[in-house]
Amino acid sequence: MNSIKEKLKDSNYRITGQRAAILEVMMDNQGKHLSAEEVLYKAREKMPNIGMATVYRTLDKLASIEVLYKTMFDEGRYRYELCDEGMHQHHHIICPSCGNITEMEDDLLNSLEQKIESKGYEIIDHDLKFYAYCPECRNKE
Amino acid sequence: MNSIKEKLKDSNYRITGQRAAILEVMMDNQGKHLSAEEVLYKAREKMPNIGMATVYRTLDKLASIEVLYKTMFDEGRYRYELCDEGMHQHHHIICPSCGNITEMEDDLLNSLEQKIESKGYEIIDHDLKFYAYCPECRNKE
């Protein structure tokens, strides 16, 4: 939490009650992938008058300083998730039935990245998603 | 082209001038990833009165019968691309500078998919994207 505040200050961002509330929400929901709307409602439990524009602005700022990941899960809106310092490559498994998003760690992509870099590219990031019915949904049918 | 028309008929879809024009556009731009807006303008060169709703409807229908891929490239809108029968796993490399999208083929993910399936998931699809400066853009600086 303190290192996050340092990051904010380094970028000339101020630490406001609203930002603290949003950060709290993200920390309370570590490992989850929240939409801006979900963050708004959860943040209003802590600060009832917080506005939606503030939520969008804050989430984007936090993503720009790499405190949050901002990802589009093919449903037409972004979701935000707290960065996990320790985790290196983390991929997502999305269940088309219940919508649940599971994370998995694996360094398999390293060799592919080397291949791409050997062609002259400079890789910044990657994004790997699997669309797969989860064990729970498969059993329901 | 004929096999595509078969697919349309099998799904009770009619072959109209508009659909033929859109298919032509997609075939003229094989390997490219067009937004609905781009398809609209290109289709209007062949059929000036074609409406945007028709483009959206047709692209979605063609994606539903697996004639097109529909992918969201993290820019807030979908892009469409003609399916290539022969290609198995095809991934995308997106240059954040010029926006160009390159394709690559690689079957590396098979082993990861097996791992996921052994946990009880039923994989439907996957999506792997690399964000990387392309050789051309790297040289410009």
Place this chain on the structure above:
DNA sequence: AGGAAACTGATAATGATTATCAATAATAGT
């Protein structure tokens, strides 16, 4: 040719996100 059903274009509606702007609050320097 005729008729059921699918399709079309124009337009309005939606949903997510972004821009605007006057009022407010956080920080640095005194």
Place this chain on the structure above:
DNA sequence: ACTATTATTGATAATCATTATCAGTTTCCT
């Protein structure tokens, strides 16, 4: 602590991509 500077806020309007509506048109089967 006080103040000036500047970032930030909430409300609202605007934007952008996409979807729904609907009356009129076209396709295609017989």
